Amino acid sequence: MHRKRIKGVKHIVVVASGKGGVGKSTVAANLAIMLAKKGYKTALVDADIYGPSMPIIFGLSEAKISVYMRGEQEFMLPVEKYGVKLISLGMLADPKQAVIWRGPLAANALNMMFTNTEWGDIDYMIVDFPPGTGDIQISTLQQYKISAAIIVTTPQIIAVSDARKGADMFTPGKMNIPLLGVVENMSWFTPQNHPDEKYFIFGQGGGDALAREFNTEFLVQIPLVKDVCASSETGTNLIEAGNAIITAAFEKLAERVYLQLDEEEICDCDEEDCDEEDCDGNCAECSHKHKH
Secondary structure, eight states: OOOBOOTTEEEEEEEEOSSSSSOHHHHHHHHHHHHHHTTOOEEEEEOOTTSOOHHHHTTOTTOOOEEEEETTEEEEEOEEETTEEEEEGGGTSOTTSOOOOOHHHHHHHHHHHHHSBOOOSEEEEEEEOOSSSSHHHHHHHHHBOOOEEEEEEOSSHHHHHHHHHHHHTTSTTTTOOOEEEEEEEEEEEOOTTOTTOOBOTTOSSHHHHHHHHTTOEEEEEEEEOHHHHHHHHHTOOGGGSOOHHHHHHHHHHHHHHHHHHTTSOOOOSOOTTOOTTTOOSBOTTSSOBOOO
16 A cells, blocks of 8 residues: 655654544644644644534634635645644635535545645644544545554543444554554543542543553543643643643653654655555665555
């Protein structure tokens, strides 16, 4: 399967979940913001075509994407905030109208967002997938070189059961995408006035069990605190809100991303003619390695 790179983008990291309501978009947004804060050139693609939430999370509900012509093709300029270059269907369509698209049309719209956007040089492009394992996910994973995937779940059994299906999508027998690890969101509730107290209202151990099942890393636990909900609804910068627990959680998550992926050498040579069965990993055109 030949997968292409997006011009100027070093790494694409997809953030996925098996079901909605686990805070996947919040994790994707704040991972991108933290990577930008650490000095990386960061982009964020809101691939949740049917329920784009990034304009709200970033406080850009009224923002519109600028479009210009390059020859006979239309290109878009992403909106930038908190150091992150962002594009979302919510900035292209009327947010009050339902997007009623069949799979191929939705996949084509997402493809335009990837390839017809003026990204410039990007170290990390974070992709916020829709819940589930449908056309959007399959089309993206088949077309583009994905460096890693992150699974987001909450601790309870039903969420982990759905997240398991999302994680299985990335396995060698399916899409064959490296699984960076599992993020457990809403791991416990901590009252604002009692920061040392923990109440495990959604149970315990789900994220850790999922990571062990797929032989991947249990990346981080993110507690359920008021600051997270407030920032997501008001478009304020959660990383700058001053909550030490939340800041530490996203610092740890961002660190796991750049420590693992920064060491990889990026080869822009064309692997289309490479026979995976016979390839020893050496690129004939340069000193880099092919990763199959």
